[in-house]
Amino acid sequence: MHDQDLAIVKALVPVAWADGSFDEPEKQMIDALLDAYGAAEPERRGVFAYAAERRTLDDIDVQDLSAGDRRVVLNHAVLLTYADGRQSNEESEILRALSNKLRIPEDEARAVIDAGAERARKSLGLLT
DSSP, X not given: OOHHHHHHHHHHHHHHTTTXXXXXXXXXXXXXXXXXXXXXXXXXXXXXXXXXXXXXXGGOOGGGSOXXXXXXXXXXXXXXXXXXXXXXXXHHHHHXXXXXXXXXXXXXXXXXXXXXXXXXXXXXXXXX
């Protein structure tokens, strides 16, 4: 797994914790991303050990993410907020705060969030 891919997945952990819990739906989505990025078992264990403790946006090191990576994080984050079948108010708020943290311009972030939310709502049967 490339360092950038690991940084992307770890940046999603605060989003997984946004509603106050890191439950099975969020764990499954993180696990699926680790599969997609070809994570080795030690990398998987490392990510889940990192995620065992509640993380906040302050734990994201933006310096580890390129401009493109930051947009990937936001895209994945939108889907992650629908992991349990609905997006809570806390999850909606964290997406706005995340886009600020990632330094994505407001109009671009809104477009990414809206498009991702539409995709997620259409795919809820696959996500839950």
